[in-house]
Amino acid sequence: MTTPLFEADTLTVRARNPSGWHDILRDISFHIKPGDILGVVGESGSGKSTLGLACLDLLGSAFHISGTRRVKGHNIDTMAEKARTAIRGRTIGYVPQEPMTALNPGMTVTQHLAEGLRHSTALSRQAKAERIGELLQAVGLDSGPHLRQAYPHTLSGGQRQRILLAAALAGKPDLLIADEATTALDPASRDTVVALLKAQAAERGMATILISHDLELVARHTSSLLVLRGGSIVEQGQTATVMAQPASVYLRSLLALSLRFTPRAPLSLFPEQAIQGAEV
Numbered sequence: 001m002t003t004p005l006f007e008a009d010t011l012t013v014r015a016r017n018p019s020g021w022h023d024i025l026r027d028i029s030f031h032i033k034p035g036d037i038l039g040v041v042g043e044s045g046s047g048k049s050t051l052g053l054a055c056l057d058l059l060g061s062a063f064h065i066s067g068t069r070r071v072k073g074h075n076i077d078t079m080a081e082k083a084r085t086a087i088r089g090r091t092i093g094y095v096p097q098e099p100m101t102a103l104n105p106g107m108t109v110t111q112h113l114a115e116g117l118r119h120s121t122a123l124s125r126q127a128k129a130e131r132i133g134e135l136l137q138a139v140g141l142d143s144g145p146h147l148r149q150a151y152p153h154t155l156s157g158g159q160r161q162r163i164l165l166a167a168a169l170a171g172k173p174d175l176l177i178a179d180e181a182t183t184a185l186d187p188a189s190r191d192t193v194v195a196l197l198k199a200q201a202a203e204r205g206m207a208t209i210l211i212s213h214d215l216e217l218v219a220r221h222t223s224s225l226l227v228l229r230g231g232s233i234v235e236q237g238q239t240a241t242v243m244a245q246p247a248s249v250y251l252r253s254l255l256a257l258s259l260r261f262t263p264r265a266p267l268s269l270f271p272e273q274a275i276q277g278a279e280v
């Protein structure tokens with residue numbers, strides 16, 4: 001059996017607030033293998049971003065983490081600090097939810113992408129410049145000098161999101177965690193990004209954890225699905241199976257709301273019987 005790229009076993013994350021410690025994630029278990037695209041959905045505050053940050057080992061000391069997280073079979077908590085740090089960017093790439101705060105206002109687009117290429121020491125200066133051009137085109141952006149020399153404040157939200165995606169892909173990660181990475185994109189750009197993630201899965205086995213509020217996107221393009229509510233998993237499994245017959249009222253409600261606010265979603269995607277009984 002292929003060793004999962006990442007697996008969580010009864011992962012629980014607690015944070016302290018004025019009334020004491022409280023659970024943000026509770027008993028989360030899942031794994032993701034090369035080429036998989038795992039969708040993570042749930043209402044706002046259900047713990048999606050915290051799960052992404054826990055996978056990246058980016059939660060600080062304000063959080064208490066229990067359970068096990070393994071990267072390529074190695075327990076993160078027992079790794080040497082150097083190996084633990086090396087996971088980020090190389091093994092696991094990350095596209096954060098808020099592009100403006102993630103981009104450095106004093107760095108140009110080229111500098112951001114060059115940072116993503118910092119481990120590619122064998123590449124000449126010329127080869128790096130060409131690679132940056134390829135990455136910009138791959139995410140559907142112009143690769144000319146104007147954009148390359150632009151600073152983040154001069155870019156649109158959708159351009160910033162795609163710069164972050166290009167920078168994350170520059171390191172050729174085995175696993176990409178994309179937290180709402182397509183929210184600011186128009187449908188054509190969104191399709192370009194999804195096609196790129198699928199191509200990376202097919203060509204080099206990159207796995208993706210796609211955190212999204214967009215149920216149509218997740219239904220169409222992920223292989224497996226994890227539904228969070230209040231920090232717990234309420235449903236998980238193959239996307240087609242879970243979407244065709246949601247077991248929880250919660251997912252049926254999310255699907256019904258999605259249909260109401262996303263008229264472009266074809267009804268056949270969410271069979272009528274699947275959303276019947278939704279308490280909305």
Ligand SMILES: Nc1ncnc2c1ncn2[C@@H]1O[C@H](COP(=O)(O)OP(=O)(O)OP(=O)(O)O)[C@@H](O)[C@H]1O
Pocket residue numbers: 015016017024042043044045046047048049050051062097
């Ligand atoms: N540093 C922190 N200290 C205490 N509580 C926190 C901290 N960070 C997040 N939380 C809480 O954890 C819960 C989950 O937050 P998280 O950002 O993971 O949710 P989410 O599902 O990604 O939401 P959204 O869809 O709005 O991005 C929220 O109730 C949030 O208030």
